[in-house]
Amino acid sequence: MNPLDAVNSLGHAESLGRLEDLPPDYVKAINDLSVAPLWPQLRGLLPRDKPARATQPFMWRYRDIRPHLLRAGELTPIEKAERRVLVLCNPGHGLDKLVATPTIYVGLQLILPGEVAPNHRHTPTAVRFVIEGEGGYTTVNGEKCPMHKGDLILTPALNWHEHGHEGSGPVVWLDALDLPMIYAMEASYAIEGPNQTVRPEADASQNKYRRAGLLPYASLGAALRPKYPQIRFPWADVREALGALAAVTPKDEAVQLAYVNPETGLPCLATLGFSAQRLRAGQDFSPRKRSASSVIHVIEGRGESVIDGTTLAWSEGDTLAIPTHAAVTHRAQGQDAYLFHVDDAPMQRALGFYEDF
Structure with missing residues (x-):
C-alpha cells in the first residue's frame, strides 16, 4: 500500500509526499517560476502537536x-x-x-x-x-x-x-x-x-x-491618554x-x-x-x-x-x-x-x- 494512502484516526495522511517523488523536470519548471510545492515541507512549517524549537534552555x-x-x-x-x-x-x-x-x-x-x-x-x-x-x-x-x-x-x-x-x-x-x-x-x-x-x-x-490606584485627576475621561505615561x-x-x-x-x-x-x-x-x-x-x-x-x-x-x-x-x-x-x-x-x-x-x-x- 502506498504510504500516502495510510491515514490516522483523524483522517490525516501519516506521511506526506517527498520532493524526490516528483519528476525532476516538474520541479525545475516550477522552481524557475519561483514556485515550490508545500507538501514536502508542510510538517516542518506546521509540526504536529508541538512547535519545532531551536531555542535551548x-x-x-x-x-x-x-x-x-x-x-x-x-x-x-x-x-x-x-x-x-x-x-x-x-x-x-x-x-x-x-x-x-x-x-x-x-x-x-x-x-x-x-x-x-x-x-x-x-x-x-x-x-x-x-x-x-x-x-x-x-x-x-x-x-x-x-x-x-x-x-x-x-x-x-x-x-x-x-x-x-x-x-x-x-x-x-x-x-x-x-x-x-x-x-x-x-x-x-x-x-x-x-x-x-x-x-x-x-x-x-x-x-x-507614585502609588497604584492613584492617577493625576486630569487623566479621568481623557480623550487622548499618553501612550507611555x-x-x-x-x-x-x-x-x-x-x-x-x-x-x-x-x-x-x-x-x-x-x-x-x-x-x-x-x-x-x-x-x-x-x-x-x-x-x-x-x-x-x-x-x-x-x-x-x-x-x-x-x-x-x-x-x-x-x-x-x-x-x-x-x-x-x-x-x-x-x-x-x-x-x-x-x-x-x-x-x-x-x-x-x-x-x-x-x-x-x-x-x-x-x-x-
Whole structure:
C-alpha cells in the first residue's frame, strides 16, 4: 500500500509526499517560476502537536561575562561603539542570529563615567533593566530617568532616547528588545538626532505615578491618554510591593507583579511583557506551560531552574532563556530570590494564539 494512502484516526495522511517523488523536470519548471510545492515541507512549517524549537534552555553567567564587558570599555571608546553591548546569543540559534529566543534580543550594555551614548530612535521597542552601578541615566523624549540597580526603563518604538553617566565606576544594564521580530519584518532601522533638552522636573515615577490606584485627576475621561505615561519603574517600589504581596499570597501561588501602563492597566509595551517575581526559599515553583518564550534575569539571590529537564544553577546577575512550551520548575536556595521576566506574551495575545496549559 502506498504510504500516502495510510491515514490516522483523524483522517490525516501519516506521511506526506517527498520532493524526490516528483519528476525532476516538474520541479525545475516550477522552481524557475519561483514556485515550490508545500507538501514536502508542510510538517516542518506546521509540526504536529508541538512547535519545532531551536531555542535551548540556556544560562549566561554574569560573573563570567562581566570581565569581558569591562574590557570592551578599554578596547572600544563610546564614539566607536555608539552602544557598547555584548549580546547574549542562544546556542540553538548560533552567534550570527543575535537572539536569546526567536523574538527576544538581550544584551549587556556598559557605560563609563563621563560617557554619553548618543540620541537616537528606532523601530524596535527596547527596555533597560539596571544590573549594577550608580550615576547612569536614560533620557526618553526629554524625561531624564536615573538608573539604579533593578530599575526598569522603557524606550518604546520611535521614542528618542540617549544614555549618560554622571557618577563613578561602571554602570551595566540589560537591554531587551523585540528586534528579532522587527528585523524579520524588514522594518528595523534607526534615526540619529541632536542631544535632547531635558525637562526640569523628575521623571513621572517620582511624581505622577507614585502609588497604584492613584492617577493625576486630569487623566479621568481623557480623550487622548499618553501612550507611555510611565517610563521608569523603580526597583525600590517594586521590591516593597512584592514583599506586601508575599504576605497575603498562598504558598503554592506565584508572588509575581506585572509592569503595566498605569493609565490603562494593560502591558506597558505592545510586543513584550515584563514582570518581577519573588521566589520563596526552599519551595519549588512550577508555572503553567506557556506558548510564550521568555528570558529571566536574577536580580537577587541564588537557586536553580529545571527547564525541559535541563538544570541551571543561577545566582545574582545571571540570565536564563526559556523556550516556548517548556516545562519549568524554579527554586530559590538559602533565602528568597527576586527574578525579572521578559516574555513575548503580549505579542502572542495580540495575534490570537497565546496559550497556557
